[in-house]
Amino acid sequence: MGFILNIETATKNCSVSLAQAGNVVAIREFAGEGYSHAEKLHIFIEEVLKEAETNFSGLEAVAVSMGPGSYTGLRIGVSAAKGLCYALNIPLLAIDTLEVLARKLKITEGVIVPMIDARRMEVYNAVFDTNYNKKSDTKAEIITGDSFSEYTDICHLVGDGAEKCRALLPDNKFMYHNDIIYPSSAEMALLSYNKHQKSDTVDVAYFEPFYLKDFVMNR
Template sequence: MAYILNIETATKNCSVAIAKDGEVLICKEIAEEGYSHAERLHVFIEESLQAVGIEYNDLTAVAISQGPGSYTGLRIGVSAAKGLCYALSIPLIAVDTLESLAAQADVKDGVVIPMIDARRMEVYSAVFSSEGSMMRNVLAEVITEESFSDIKEKIYFVGDCNEKCKTVLIAENFTFLDAVKYPSAREMAKISQEKFINNETVDVAYFEPFYLKDFMITAPKKK
């Protein structure tokens, strides 16, 4: 029996789910413009454990959404996950953020392209089959009218970039699933359970989020 705590903080959605053998027992999440992860995350974890009726020591592993996504959000989630794994001496599992986002698309044909906003017309994206297997690795790319024109199958777009991308992605085989906006810890559960069974864990000491792009700190403009 495996209790896995799943943590998703790569976007505006602060999300926590506890799963037992891959089945979600509870999921608490909120998406706010102000990125309230630092205030919400540990509260959500505590409330979720209490609701399920287990304690920290009952956890078998912690799964963290590894990115790409918000630098600050990823740091908060990874720091919390590492702290729990160190304190409880349990393994850390890393789940690709775009994979769990794509898993929310309930489609039977074509391909799924999850996209996370990377400012302006740039996005973090990948390509998955309707069955969930990755067909193209994660990229940071600028969206133009020619984007994804090499894919002739039906394409389903999910993520928080739909509104800005609709103005340029207008091919007949493009469909936007607006109901799927942010990655959630709920969809991490089956992925993390499979990784746990296959012993696909990461080194707690050396694991770093997948930022994809370097984090840039710019000096303020001179007056």
């Protein structure tokens, strides 16, 4: 059985994993203050292939985190993924970044609200149930005291956009998981495997990241 290469660059975390049958066999990631994806991404790809004692010919597909997130980060990841798929003639899989982030947390009650910082008091977010089924549309939202008032269960907030919500959402129904900040390619492994099994692919030539917002120069 071949490998699937997973690329996650939607946030400050530059993350690459190599997976087989939904299980991670090698991973490299780095989250710095700046965006170092352009310098590290291809190095990480080469390192995970070497660790698994394989090469590009061993890849069955490439999966990329599709957004929302950093414009620059998404462009770098998607460009690399499309280039590999085109050169190797293998399928491209697109994975929802917020679901990747949500899957870093396992809960038995309530909902998971993954949040990616979108500047000032705005976050990219969606809501998932305990089985990671999406309960709301992905959106860019300015957080107010009324945000998520429609949910009466515990809301588990994760991601680098969560902490700035604490002052506006102090109610006990909000739980802040400060140790979960960025999505990782580790959580992409099972998602990409399932998509590959169902041939749920995207067009290599025409696929574009899910930016959700217009490009901002200093983002």
